[in-house]
Amino acid sequence: MSQTIVVKIGTSSLTQPETGSLALSTIATLVETLSRLRHQGHRVVLVSSGAVGVGCARLGLTERPRSITLKQAVAAVGQGRLIRVYDDLFSVLQQPIAQVLLTRGDLVQRSSYINVEQTFQELLQLGVIPIVNENDTVAVDELKFGDNDTLSALVASLVKADWLFLLTDVDRLYSADPRSNPDAIPISVVHRLNDLKELQVQIGDRGSTWGTGGMMTKISAAHIATGAGVRTVITDGRTTQNIEKILQGEAIGTQFEPQPRPANARKRWIAHGLVPMGKLFLDEGAVQAIRYAGKSLLAAGIIRVEGEFESQDAIALCDRSGEEFARGIVNYRTVELEKIQGHQSDEIEQILGYSCPETIVHRDNLALMYEA
Known part of the structure; x- marks a missing residue:
């Protein structure tokens, strides 16, 4: 059965942690996985971080820029390089892609929200894989998504996705950070977000050196996506083949059960498009x-x-x-x-x-x- 699948991959999965340069083997595997899904008849959207990280590597910067103007300039350098890498790899597999750069302002006005929604639908009907990122070059603070976890959840709501995969540098959600706490308990299924309080899950807010997200932003994204009726999964970004295994029913990663989807498109816009x-x-x-x-x-x-x-x-x-x-x-x-x-x-x-x-x-x- 054909499904609509949104995949978000973070900077920590796309780049080498020591240098910030692209992890080409990971990207190539991701491209193969998404192309197979598309050829199986699924509609696929990729939300990709990495523009700022790639821009830093290209310009020889050793740390992520702090000022918004420098970040915007670095993103402009990195985005072109990033989309070229994707286009080269997808072209080998004869899979057309499209670049979609969004700001929160594109979703705030009802008319532009509908226009963005229709553009996605046209691309998906054409068999194209849209590659989405925040338009860091022009976004201002008050109209920023803040992180691509949030952006991916809003895109999943917009396209009425069946699945949202949040690919990260851990294999699933734990009761604490498994990298520093050996007693951390893995969590396979979250039926409701309130269950996390009962499980006493400790969620840090720090992302990687090159990324902006962390587990907290992924939980927030799961709130948005599951509220829009989208099943959400947190899993390891270095083994993207797991996406297909999860779709076939294997218990990999952490799955967040979807809530009943709002039937009214206007209600989805109010809940998730407006600031x-x-x-x-x-x-x-x-x-x-x-x-x-x-x-x-x-x-x-x-x-x-x-x-x-x-x-x-x-x-x-x-x-x-x-x-x-x-x-x-x-x-x-x-x-x-x-x-x-x-x-x-x-x-x-x-x-x-x-x-x-x-x-x-x-x-x-x-x-x-x-x-x-």
Whole structure:
């Protein structure tokens, strides 16, 4: 059966740890694996890090740049080299590829989100393997994905993928870092992300010397992807043949079970395409009404407002403890909500002095992030 598969490979898997130069044998094996999957009828997307690392090696830099302008310049050098290597290797196997460079801004506007989605669908129907990276050369801090784990999860949601493979420098998720803790327990299946708390999983936030990610970003990516109905796997990036074995049912790596996929494409865009400009903290009644009864958000349920936003901006909806459980498009500005929070809907016009919508976030403009 044909499936849509997104594969993300990190800088630590693509490059030599000592020098930052490309690990060509790993890339060649990855190319062979993805080409076989494509020839079996699967739709395949590759999200590839490595542009900055390759640029550093090309320019003789011994450490990753810290300033955003230098990083952008180095990425511009490295991206061309990286895509040429991919094109040369895929061409040997007669597999066409396409370069897709994205910024978060491409997904924030509904019209551009739909355009990106349609471009991916056209490429996949043509039998092309899109190779995706963040457009580091032009991205600004507030519209950056931050890491390619997050980018790959958003792409997996966008293309309605069946699988997301996060290839990294460990073979699976452990209860602690196996490189420093010999008692670390391997974890094969995660049914819900809350299970990790019960298993007392210790997640470090440091990536490799050349990469930006770490296990924390992979867990965050699993949140996004599984919430969009995508089965997510963390596994070793140096043995890419394992992708095929996992697809055939072998218990390799760590699998995160998918949650029910949101049927509405607009809801997926709200949940995963938009960048929240602020947060609303809600009482238990409002959380229950939104999460389990599909209700709109009313002013009475708001206990705190955080951030500076305008009407029609995206905002995060959080429970009393601060955990985000939904995201929506708000009908009010910050200054207005600070005046009407906790009040009944029929009091709003009197407080503000003008007529306003009854709902703070209408249920049609609201999406749950993932299963609690």
